[in-house]
Amino acid sequence: MIDSDKYLEFFSQEYLTSYIPRGGxxxxxxxxxxxxxxxxxxxxxxxxQSSGHLVARIDSATSKVQMIEQIFFGIARQIDWQKLANSFTRIAAHSAGYPVPNDDQDLSLAMLAFSYGxxxxxVKRDINIVLQQRIFKDYSMVGEFRIAxxxxxxxxxxxxxxxxxxxxxxIAWLEGSLRQISLLKSALIFRKISRSNARAMLFSLSRWIVANGYExxxxxxxxxxFQKLRKEPDIESPGIIYSRNAVMDAYESLRQLxxxxxxxSNFATIVVISxxxxxxxxRGLSAYQALKLRIYDEVRDKNRDNPYSSLISLSSSTAEELSQDLLDGNLATLKEVSH
Structure with missing residues (x-):
């Protein structure tokens, strides 16, 4: 096991402040x-967050995660799409020659035209040209995401x-709550986000986040x-109960990730397990060999932990310190008795 505090420090230094910002x-x-x-x-x-990353949290007890599109929808509901769009539009306006002095100033076309005479x-044409160059021609993002x-x-x-x-x-389409896809015909979006295109939407999102200045x-x-088999009668909100087939589907989605x-690019996933x-x-890792073969270390050092491993077990710093204190106390007691 690796000490929890030491691993957090390691992950911050090796991933959050170096590897991920460089596109890892x-x-x-x-x-x-x-x-x-x-x-x-x-x-x-x-x-x-302190390292400049955007963060999303998903708990399988409250959000269905057995399909990759459901993971995307869970993330999308935590994204402030308007804030990202506003941020990028300000970047585009600056590149087009119409910089907005501060975030509080109105970004409307009328205000920009008035401010710069x-x-x-x-103004509309110049900013649209920049948006087309930086979004519509950014082929690292899929077409539907670019249009949106x-x-x-x-x-x-x-x-x-x-x-x-x-x-x-x-926004409803991104969050999986749009009932009629026909509402987006004017935007040239003709299909909902599903299992077939959710992964592409997810890696497009990671590219979009970085384009907005995040690390x-x-x-x-x-x-x-996933390991809970039934609802406990003494718990008011036991959360979602997954069938074995649903668990296997979720493992397949993780395998695809x-x-x-x-x-x-610039994407880190921390899967919290029991x-x-x-x-x-x-219902555990051994039930889905395709995932196990990708994260399980068959060859391991008996004496040294590998913090770069895909599968990490952490120990409590408090528990280790307490054990050491007890050990030191016992040794001191033995020393006194021996004297």
Missing amino acids: TTTKFVLPPSGEEANFVDAICSQA ADERE MMRLCQYELKSGQVTELERDSI GFLLTLDIRQ IDNADEF PEFLSDDS
């Missing part, structure tokens, strides 16, 4: 000390190019709920 991608399966899971997630998210049509981000940015200009209904429909993206995914690492994930032959 990693997926770690972490077993925190018992009872300290929430504290571990809070700590690693806090480190990521320019014709609205010229273009429309959200154009809405921020309040130029009439995109209506409020269209903006709201795009990268950290996702924490708590899958401890690992295998598609080359398509992602001890049963390692010991349960029916």
Whole structure:
């Protein structure tokens, strides 16, 4: 086992402040000390945010995560799409020659034209050219995602190019709550996000986050709920109960995240697991060999832990210190008795 505090420090130095900002991608399966899971997630998210990363948390007890599109929807509901669009539109306006002095100043096309004594049509054309170059021609993002981000940015200009209904429909589409895809025909988006295109949407999101000035993206995914077989009668909110087939589907989605690492950039996933994930032959790691072969170290050093491993078990710093104190106390007692 690796000391929890030491691993947090290691992950910050080796991944959050170096590897991920340089375009790296990693997926770690972490077993925190018992009872300290929430504290571990809070700590690693806090480190990521202080290092300039955008953070999203998903708990399988409250969000269905057996399909990759459901993971994307869970992330999308935590993203402030308007804030990102507003930020990027300001970047585009600056590149087009119309810098906005501060974040509080109005970004509307009319205000920009008035501030710079320019014709609205010229300002609109110049900014649209930059948006097309930096979004629509950025082929590291899939076409539907590029169109959606273009429309959200154009809405921020309040130029009439995109209506409020269209903006709201795009955000609902990203979050998986859009009922009628026909509402997006005007935006040239014709299909919902599903299992077939969710991975592409996810790596497009990581690219979009970096384009907005973030160092990268950290996702924490708590899958401890997978090992619960039934609802406990004495618990008011037991959370979602997953069938074995649903658990296998979730493992397949995680396997795909690992295998598609080359398509992602600036992306880190921390999967929080329970001890049963390692010991349960029916619903744990051993039940899905395709995932086990990718994260399990068959050859390990007996005396040294490997913090770079994909599968990490952590120990409590407090527990280790207490054990050492007890050991020191026992040795002192023995010494007194011997004297």
